[in-house]
Amino acid sequence: MDNHVILLVEDNRDDEALTLRALNKNSIRNEIVVAHDGLEALDYLFGEGFYAERNTNSLPEVILLDLKLPKLDGLEVLRRIRADERTRLLPVVILTSSIEDHDRINGYGLGANSYVRKPVDFNEFMEAVRQLGLYWLILNEPPPVRRT
Amino acid sequence: MTYDLQQSSTDAEETIRALQAELAETNRGLIALTWELEQRVDERTAELRAAHDELQRTNAELMQLTLDLEDRVAQRTESEEKFRNLAETASDAILSADSYGKIVYFNPAAERIFSYSSTEIIGQPLTLLMPERFHNAHRQGLDRFLRTGEARVIGKTVELAARRKNGSEFPIELALSSWKTREGAFFTAILSDITERKRAEESLERHRSELAQSNAELAAANKELEAFSYSVSHDLRSPLRSIDGFSQALLDDYAEKLDDNGKNHLLRVRAATQRMGGLIDDLLNLSRVTRTEMRRVKIDLSAVARSITAELERMQPSRQVKFVIEEGLETTADPHLLRIVLENLLGNAWKFTSKRASACIEFAKTHCDGATAYFVRDDGAGFDPVYAKRLFGAFQRLHAMSEFPGTGIGLATVQRIVHRHGGRVWAEGAVERGATFYFTLPETNL
Numbered sequence: 149m150d151n152h153v154i155l156l157v158e159d160n161r162d163d164e165a166l167t168l169r170a171l172n173k174n175s176i177r178n179e180i181v182v183a184h185d186g187l188e189a190l191d192y193l194f195g196e197g198f199y200a201e202r203n204t205n206s207l208p209e210v211i212l213l214d215l216k217l218p219k220l221d222g223l224e225v226l227r228r229i230r231a232d233e234r235t236r237l238l239p240v241v242i243l244t245s246s247i248e249d250h251d252r253i254n255g256y257g258l259g260a261n262s263y264v265r266k267p268v269d270f271n272e273f274m275e276a277v278r279q280l281g282l283y284w285l286i287l288n289e290p291p292p293v294r295r296t
Numbered sequence: 297m298t299y300d301l302q303q304s305s306t307d308a309e310e311t312i313r314a315l316q317a318e319l320a321e322t323n324r325g326l327i328a329l330t331w332e333l334e335q336r337v338d339e340r341t342a343e344l345r346a347a348h349d350e351l352q353r354t355n356a357e358l359m360q361l362t363l364d365l366e367d368r369v370a371q372r373t374e375s376e377e378k379f380r381n382l383a384e385t386a387s388d389a390i391l392s393a394d395s396y397g398k399i400v401y402f403n404p405a406a407e408r409i410f411s412y413s414s415t416e417i418i419g420q421p422l423t424l425l426m427p428e429r430f431h432n433a434h435r436q437g438l439d440r441f442l443r444t445g446e447a448r449v450i451g452k453t454v455e456l457a458a459r460r461k462n463g464s465e466f467p468i469e470l471a472l473s474s475w476k477t478r479e480g481a482f483f484t485a486i487l488s489d490i491t492e493r494k495r496a497e498e499s500l501e502r503h504r505s506e507l508a509q510s511n512a513e514l515a516a517a518n519k520e521l522e523a524f525s526y527s528v529s530h531d532l533r534s535p536l537r538s539i540d541g542f543s544q545a546l547l548d549d550y551a552e553k554l555d556d557n558g559k560n561h562l563l564r565v566r567a568a569t570q571r572m573g574g575l576i577d578d579l580l581n582l583s584r585v586t587r588t589e590m591r592r593v594k595i596d597l598s599a600v601a602r603s604i605t606a607e608l609e610r611m612q613p614s615r616q617v618k619f620v621i622e623e624g625l626e627t628t629a630d631p632h633l634l635r636i637v638l639e640n641l642l643g644n645a646w647k648f649t650s651k652r653a654s655a656c657i658e659f660a661k662t663h664c665d666g667a668t669a670y671f672v673r674d675d676g677a678g679f680d681p682v683y684a685k686r687l688f689g690a691f692q693r694l695h696a697m698s699e700f701p702g703t704g705i706g707l708a709t710v711q712r713i714v715h716r717h718g719g720r721v722w723a724e725g726a727v728e729r730g731a732t733f734y735f736t737l738p739e740t741n742l
Contacts, residue, residue: 162538169545245533268533268573270541270566 152178152285155208157189157225159217166270167212170277178285181208186220190228193235207238210284215244215251223254230259237291239284388488395481397422397438409489411461427459441474442481450474455490467494518587525583532576540569578705581636585712590630597625597670600638601659608646616653617646622660625670627737633713640706641672641733647700648731649676667736675730687723710735
């Protein structure tokens with residue numbers, strides 16, 4: 149968690165732009181890495197594929213995870229994050245459109261730390277992002293960094 | 297004899313004395329005999345009397361026996377009459393057969409059912425009334441019973457097939473019994489033609505399987521609906537968010553490049569997207585109301601109402617509203633869905649009294665057509681009763697959006713929930729004179 153990276157896993161380009169905008173407007177200056185599908189997210193975390201050269205000792209401070217993703221869906225990504233010793237403890241916030249019961253049950257069941265529904269109203273969205281940033285990046289204590 | 301007179305007078309005196317003595321003796325003897333005879337007569341008379349009494353007693357006993365016998369014969373005849381009447385008037389067929397399997401009794405109902413007259417069937421074998429394929433089993437069963445006393449069919453009610461005079465088969469329900477007399481074993485069968493019942497059973501079975509199929513189709517449709525709603529929740533909201541977000545971005549970043557008109561356009565765009573977002577949410581709720589499984593538990597409606605009104609007051613503390621909530625309103629229903637009902641009705645009452653300086657909102661119960669009806673009453677804007685029918689239609693509104701915001705789904709949702717509980721919902725009101733919304737929740741599960 150050295151450089152306090154936020155990993156945003158989001159396939160929708162509009163939502164990506166709006167989230168980045170909201171983070172920016174709320175003065176959240178952390179480095180934001182965007183993965184556009186589940187596979188890309190895992191590649192980043194485990195230093196594979198496109199991110200083969202990345203130093204995997206450095207892991208994101210928090211992962212903002214959408215559920216509906218192409219290729220590997222959000223829940224599968226979560227499952228793999230929790231299954232690997234290296235990433236097991238990472239804070240994952242599910243940020244998605246659906247609040248269907250079964251999505252929430254599965255999300256929490258697989259070990260998500262938080263579940264936030266994306267509002268339609270942009271102002272509300274801004275407020276949600278502000279609060280997320282405030283909590284996960286400032287108030288919350290992340291798990292200690294592992295040195296391998 | 298010659299008597300010396302001298303001698304004769306003493307002799308005569310002696311003889312007379314002797315004769316007198318003899319006479320006396322004889323007399324005594326006679327008296328004794330007479331006495332004895334009288335004794336014997338007495339004894340005889342006593343014997344005869346005793347015999348006579350004995351005879352009288354025997355006579356009396358005989359008469360009594362005769363009366364008893366007559367009585368029993370009368371009873372037996374009456375019994376026979378009763379049973380004969382029973383058998384003759386019974387609507388079930390009653391037939392008896394002897395141990396050779398020959399029919400000895402055939403009641404009128406049997407005549408009707410089998411189309412044989414009693415006279416033509418008496419003496420015939422029972423097998424005449426059965427389809428060919430049962431003859432062997434019947435003979436074997438009869439055989440076994442006569443030999444071992446073991447019976448598979450006796451004392452039970454079974455379903456079999458029987459055969460009429462014209463050869464046609466029909467289903468019967470039969471009870472068999474047997475009884476022994478000095479002449480041997482007899483069998484009585486009481487049976488009824490169950491063609492109609494079988495037909496009804498088949499019809500019922502058909503309907504059941506049709507129902508099961510309908511249910512399966514319904515379940516499938518529900519699953520499809522669920523998938524659809526899920527899709528809606530994700531796919532429709534996303535572009536809305538984009539529209540809203542980038543409109544706001546325009547407003548924020550290009551404020552100085554936009555004149556008031558331009559800004560206004562964007563504000564309208566944002567307002568419209570938010571409305572659509574609300575509609576989607578309401579639609580989702582409405583569909584969820586139909587989809588979810590209901591559970592019925594005891595709930596305290598008064599408590600639910602109180603928590604909702606507390607929340608309303610918390611959101612807008614400046615409003616002056618008096619809530620009158622009847623205590624102890626308990627019912628059996630789905631707690632989550634009933635909460636939605638009260639949220640909608642109380643929320644509406646809150647909304648439509650917002651133009652008043654102060655308002656009164658009541659939640660209580662009343663009786664209507666013998667059933668308990670709950671109601672939410674307010675003294676707010678009310679509605680024109682002419683349009684009462686449209687109140688519960690989806691997306692139907694009786695007020696302009698500018699007057700009171702809303703999607704028009706709330707009451708449709710209320711109606712759907714109440715209907716799922718087997719109840720009904722209706723409203724009364726007048727323009728500017730408030731409105732009352734009633735709903736019933738039948739206790740019994742349909």
